[in-house]
Amino acid sequence: MSVRISLAPLAAAVAEAGGVGTIGAMCLPPDELRDNIRQARSLTQGVVGVNIMYAGSAFNQLLEVCIEEAVDYxxxxxxxARGPFKLLHQANIPGFAIISSVKAASLACRTQGITGVVVESGTAGGHLGPKDPEVTIWELFPPVLEELxxxxFSGPVIAAGGLADRQDMLRALDMGADGVQLGTRFAMTEESSASSAMKKAWQEATGSQVQWWSPTGFASRSIVPHPEGQLPQVSVNGTRCYQCLKRCAHHDDPTQSHCIRQALLNSWQGDIEHGLVFSGARVGDMTDIPSAAEVMARLTTGS
Ligand SMILES: Cc1cc2nc3c(=O)[nH]c(=O)nc-3n(C[C@H](O)[C@H](O)[C@H](O)COP(=O)(O)O)c2cc1C
Known part of the structure; x- marks a missing residue:
């Protein structure tokens, strides 16, 4: 989870508890990603991978770091795109594609190097892939699995989006998922690098909503103090452009959109009034900030 939410401490804690820990690489300078991978490795022998957004302008450099550091996935x-998966395949690193449609499932099956897929529904936190951003994992997963x-397709198929607890996990496994990916639940942990203001906002939230105005062109789901259709109050004019995306509406016209990186960084720095707090649809069902190990124990043993 980006920007700067899932770094070495959270990824290592999840991996140490028997899960698959993931470092969110979007908007990290390549050297900082390398440091995080090494730090996570120093904290655990468990499985630690990296999530990179293809839409990011630094995608190639971040992927290179992952390959050099031989991350677990x-x-x-x-x-x-096919190229990155080919590179991962050559480096013997499992590559997972995050998909949100039957069409993407079909494409994934024809792409060398895709070892597994994460099927992410519209009820997930963050940027959303599905055409219908309200589609639940229970609706999206069966036709995507059928296509695979x-x-x-013989690799693992992971379900993500709107999963909050063990009951959801068991239901997803029952539906045919090989595993589950939970975002908001782990963003709301002690080891998450989110600001205390973000953690408080998640704790107090009763739900999340879809925004259509991300400069990335994707819809996104968050709890925000901004009503639908309004930009977060990150200066639409004058925000310096980080050139972080390959295509960005804010870069093209700073008067028409906001800087997504600044909006996420503002929340990370504690200023959620001027930022975005990405969040899954089930945020209202989670009120505590436990350790990642505690979350893993609840998921795996029900204790
Ligand atoms: C704060 C936050 C940041 C996220 N950042 C990313 C990201 O950088 N890349 C990505 O592929 N998904 C990102 N996601 C989506 C998660 O990886 C995960 O798939 C999603 O949160 C699952 O839905 P849930 O929050 O309902 O569990 C983010 C989610 C949250 C809540």
């Missing part, structure tokens, strides 16, 4: 979202099976 790489998940690629917000766009799709029809095309003899």
């Amino acid at each position: 790489v998940a690629i979202g917000a766009g799709f 099976q029809k095309r003899s």
Whole structure:
């Protein structure tokens, strides 16, 4: 989870508790990603991977770091291309594609190097892939799985988006998922690098809503103090452009959109009034900030 939410402490804690820990690489300078990978490795022998958004302008450099550091896996979202998966395949690193449609499932089956897929629904926190951003994992997963099976996809298929607890996890496994990916639940942990203001906002939130105005061109889901259709109050004019995305509406016209990186960084720095707090649809069902190990124990043993 980006920007700066899932770094070495959270990824290592999840991995140490038997899960798959993921460092969110979007908007990290490549050297900082390298430091985080090494720090996580120093904290755990468990499985630690990296999530990179293809839409990011530093995508190639971040992928290079992952390959040089021989991370345990790489998940690629917000766009799709064959080249990166080929590179991962050559480096013997499992590559996961984050997909949100039957069409993307079909494409994934025809792409060398895709070892597994994460099927992410519209009820997930963050940027959303599905055409219908309200589609639940219970609606999206079965037809996507059917397509993958029809095309003899043999890798793990992970369900994500709107999963909050063990009951959800068991339901997803029952539906045929090989595993689950939870975002908001782990953003709301002690080891998450989110600001205390973000953690408080998640704790107090009763739900999340879809915004259509991300400069990335994707819809996104968050709890925000901004009503639908309004930009976060990050200076639309005058925000310096970080050139962080390959295509960005704010870069093209700073008067028409906001800087997504600044909006996320503001929240990370504690100023949620001028930022975005990405969040899944089930945020209202989570009120505490436990350790990542505690979350893992609740998921795996029900204790
Ligand atoms: C704060 C936050 C940041 C996120 N950042 C990313 C990201 O950088 N890349 C990505 O592929 N998904 C990102 N996501 C989506 C998560 O990886 C995960 O798939 C999603 O949160 C699952 O839905 P849930 O929050 O309902 O569990 C983010 C989610 C949250 C809540």
